Amino acid sequence: MVKRYQKLYLGLMFLFLYAPIFVLIFFSFNQSESMGHWSGFSLKWYRELFRSERIQNAFFYTIVCAIISTTVSTILGTISALGIYKITKKLRELVLNVNYLPIINPDIVTAVSLMILYISIGFQRGFSTMVFAHIMFSTPYVILTVLPRLNTMDPNIIDAATDLGATPLQAVRKVIIPEIMPGIIAGALIAFTMSIDDFVISYFNTANSVTNLSIEIYNMARRGVKPTVNALATLMVAFIILFVFIVNKIGNNHKSKEVLKK
Amino acid sequence: MNKSLNRLSYPYLLWTFIMIVIPFFLIFIYSVTSSKEGSPVIFQFTFDHYREFFSPSNINILNKSIWLAFQTTVYCLILGYPAAWIISKINIRKQNAIILFFILPMWINMLLRTYAWQIILGRSGILSTFFNIINIKYEGILYTDSAVLIGMVYNFIPFMVLPIFTTLIKIDDNLIEAAYDLGASTKETFLKIIFPLSLPGVVTGIILVFLPAVSSFAIPRLLGGGQYVLIGNLIEKQFYLLGNWNFGSAIAIILMILIIISMMFMKKTDELKSRGGGTLPW
Numbered sequence: 001m002v003k004r005y006q007k008l009y010l011g012l013m014f015l016f017l018y019a020p021i022f023v024l025i026f027f028s029f030n031q032s033e034s035m036g037h038w039s040g041f042s043l044k045w046y047r048e049l050f051r052s053e054r055i056q057n058a059f060f061y062t063i064v065c066a067i068i069s070t071t072v073s074t075i076l077g078t079i080s081a082l083g084i085y086k087i088t089k090k091l092r093e094l095v096l097n098v099n100y101l102p103i104i105n106p107d108i109v110t111a112v113s114l115m116i117l118y119i120s121i122g123f124q125r126g127f128s129t130m131v132f133a134h135i136m137f138s139t140p141y142v143i144l145t146v147l148p149r150l151n152t153m154d155p156n157i158i159d160a161a162t163d164l165g166a167t168p169l170q171a172v173r174k175v176i177i178p179e180i181m182p183g184i185i186a187g188a189l190i191a192f193t194m195s196i197d198d199f200v201i202s203y204f205n206t207a208n209s210v211t212n213l214s215i216e217i218y219n220m221a222r223r224g225v226k227p228t229v230n231a232l233a234t235l236m237v238a239f240i241i242l243f244v245f246i247v248n249k250i251g252n253n254h255k256s257k258e259v260l261k262k
Numbered sequence: 263m264n265k266s267l268n269r270l271s272y273p274y275l276l277w278t279f280i281m282i283v284i285p286f287f288l289i290f291i292y293s294v295t296s297s298k299e300g301s302p303v304i305f306q307f308t309f310d311h312y313r314e315f316f317s318p319s320n321i322n323i324l325n326k327s328i329w330l331a332f333q334t335t336v337y338c339l340i341l342g343y344p345a346a347w348i349i350s351k352i353n354i355r356k357q358n359a360i361i362l363f364f365i366l367p368m369w370i371n372m373l374l375r376t377y378a379w380q381i382i383l384g385r386s387g388i389l390s391t392f393f394n395i396i397n398i399k400y401e402g403i404l405y406t407d408s409a410v411l412i413g414m415v416y417n418f419i420p421f422m423v424l425p426i427f428t429t430l431i432k433i434d435d436n437l438i439e440a441a442y443d444l445g446a447s448t449k450e451t452f453l454k455i456i457f458p459l460s461l462p463g464v465v466t467g468i469i470l471v472f473l474p475a476v477s478s479f480a481i482p483r484l485l486g487g488g489q490y491v492l493i494g495n496l497i498e499k500q501f502y503l504l505g506n507w508n509f510g511s512a513i514a515i516i517l518m519i520l521i522i523i524s525m526m527f528m529k530k531t532d533e534l535k536s537r538g539g540g541t542l543p544w
Contacts, residue, residue, distance in 0.1 A: 006348045010360070013345050016416070017367050020378030023388055027381065035381040036391035076274065083271025095271065098278050101286070106477030106521060108494050109514045112501055113285035116511070120288060136281040139274075168266055199373060199480055204501065217373040221484050225380050225387075233374045240369050244362075 021237060028230035035225055045227040046235075055232065058216040061127060065202075065212065066195040069134035074188040076135070077142025078180070082172065084143065085150040099140045110137060111204035118205065126207040133205045134195045141194065142187030149183035150176075292511035311512035320496070324516075327493040330407075330482075331475035334414040335422075338471050339464065341415070342422035346463075347456075349423075350430035361427070368420050376484050379413045380404060383485070405487035413485040414475055422467035429463030430456070469528055473521055493517055 027035050031042040049055060084092055102110050114133050118125055153176070161171040177184075199214035206215070213232075220229050296308045314320070349360050367375065381387050385402035393400035403409050433456060441451040479494025491499070493513065500510030 006351075009344060010348055013341070014363065017364070017419075020375060020382060020416070021367065021370065023381055024374070024378040027388075034386060035384065036386045036388055076277070079270050080274035083268050083274065086268035087271050095275065095278070098282055101282050104473070104521060104525060106474070106494075106517055108477050108479060108497055109289070109518050112497060112510060112514050113289045114281070115501065116288045116292060116507065117281075117285040132281070136277075139277075143274075172267075193369070197371060214371060214373050217371060217377060218480060218484070221373065221377040221380060225377075225384060229374070229377055230381075233370075233377070236374065237370055240366070244366065 021233075024230050025234045025237065028227055028234045030227060033227060035227075045231040049228050049231045049235075052228065054211070055213075055216055055228075058211045058213050061130075061210055062196060062212040062214075065127070065131050065134055066192055068131050069138060069195045070188055070192045072131075073135045073139040073142050073191045074184060077139045077187055077191075078146055078177075078184050080139070081143045081146035081150060081180075082176065084147065099143055102137045102140050103144075107198075107200040108204075111201045114201070115204045124207070125205055127210045130202050130206040130210065130212070133201050134198065137198075137201060138191035138194050141190045142184070145187040145190065146180055146183040149180040153179050289511040289514050292508050293515045294512075296508055311509045312516070314509055315512055315516060323491055323496055324493055326491075327476055330410065330414065330492065331472050333411055334418055334475045335468055335472045337411070337415045338419045338422040339467065342419050342467070343426055343464070346423045346426035346430055350427055357431075361424070364420055364423060372417060373480060373484070375417060376413050376481050379409065379416065379485055383409050383412070404485065405490070407486070409485040410482050410490060413481045414478070417481060418471045418475060421470040425466035425470065426460055426463040429460045433459050465528055469525075473524065476520065477517055 023035075026038075028045055029041050029043070030038060031040040031044070084095055087095070111133075114129075114136065115125070117123075118129050123129060157175055157179070158171055161175045162168070166174065197214070198212070199218060202212050203215050203218070206212075211219075213236075217229060217232070220226060293311055294307060294309065296306050296310060349357060349364075352360065382389050383402060383404040384390070385404065387402065387404070390400045390402055437455055437459070438451055441455045446454065477494045479492060479498055482490050482492045483495060497510050497513050497517070500506045500513065
């Protein structure tokens with residue numbers, strides 16, 4: 001009896017979490033603009049979506065910005081973590097505290113502070129300022145995922161590598177990097193998701209002509225409900241499900257291979 | 263070798279100085295100076311912007327923001343804790359799938375999920391169609407306080423459930439068995455064993471919900487309408503509509519101080535956290 005109530009509770013919870021998404025998808029195929037009445041199947045909102053140059057541009061900017069900012073912040077974060085690992089304790093505490101600021105600060109405070117910086121130094125806001133802002137808020141996460149890996153690494157292996165004749169660069173490339181790889185990958189994943197999802201910081205740090213999907217959705221939703229947004233949402237949900245499916249597949253293959261090896 | 267490595271941190275020191283430290287000083291300077299026509303050329307020291315903030319209407323906005331964040335946190339906790347508890351008792355094979363389904367909506371753009379509620383709650387939305395069919399008068403609650411609250415709880419509830427779940431699965435089952443063996447009732451076991459042990463997760467959840475909720479501005483704007491002003495909207499207005507950067511900066515500084523105070527408030531429990539865990543599962 002108790003079990004049944006628990007199942008019911010979880011069921012209601014998932015209804016709460018997923019009903020909005022299903023409604024969104026359902027009405028993307030609606031013929032009329034109404035979101036309350038079903039008046040027949042149609043793909044016209046998708047056609048409208050693909051005709052919209054603004055949305056295509058926004059999609060392009062979102063992806064390119066995420067790729068650039070993830071690459072740069074992963075490399076910058078990893079290199080910096082290596083440095084921070086070796087600097088004096090006092091300096092390390094200072095750097096890490098500053099590093100924490102973008103993480104605990106409300107997005108909107110980070111956003112306006114960067115906006116003021118750009119305008120003060122006369123940097124025209126646009127795509128590049130958006131990318132710089134994304135690098136700024138994702139690098140701290142990379143550092144925070146890489147640093148614990150370095151701390152738990154056996155420091156003797158670096159000495160062993162150099163004793164055996166490795167140059168410092170070789171030691172980093174062949175010993176340290178493989179050791180901290182899981183941290184680097186986790187950091188890169190966080191950076192990518194944060195960049196794709198960001199709204200507030202991009203909103204304040206880009207020009208009118210350059211938008212990302214979040215800004216575009218915000219502007220469309222502010223003007224009122226329109227099924228083209230639903231069509232966009234449906235495509236994004238489909239993309240995510242596909243992504244999860246592929247990652248799961250790869251993960252499972254990996255696991256079964258490991259089992260076979262044993 | 264060891265010495266040469268520390269040089270690798272220098273570029274980042276410079277980067278944080280330019281991208282984090284200087285911008286922070288800039289908003290601070292803007293918040294305590296006044297300028298004409300938005301140009302910061304003539305610096306004139308003043309506390310007027312802070313004084314301006316403490317006018318009744320702005321204090322109202324601050325109270326409203328804190329109250330909304332508080333309500334959001336409470337609802338997330340009341341609805342989320344039982345869910346985390348139920349999930350923690352399911353067998354591990356199913357558990358992973360259920361947790362994945364909890365995280366999945368978070369990967370869908372936050373604004374899209376908020377927009378979905380516009381559709382549901384709107385005057386001619388699906389809820390009003392439903393109520394019409396069963397003959398109940400329904401005016402639509404879009405652009406009301408309840409709509410904003412629903413949207414906030416919807417967006418933030420995974421951040422409450424997941425950390426609580428991770429502390430709950432770490433609890434040693436033997437402790438619970440021992441409590442029962444020693445004659446504790448189900449209620450006593452929960453109140454004296456399970457709940458106290460899950461506190462670090464609860465605290466992490468509260469931090470992850472409350473802090474971003476105070477400063478959120480897209481959800482209130484989309485579900486509360488243009489008239490619904492929270493502290494985040496107030497900042498946006500100063501920068502986008504009114505061009506009053508000095509006042510906007512002062513509000514940003516006040517918001518930061520508010521966040522720092524709440525962080526310190528929860529710092530005590532941070533020590534608990536380092537002992538117990540209570541992080542997100544990724």
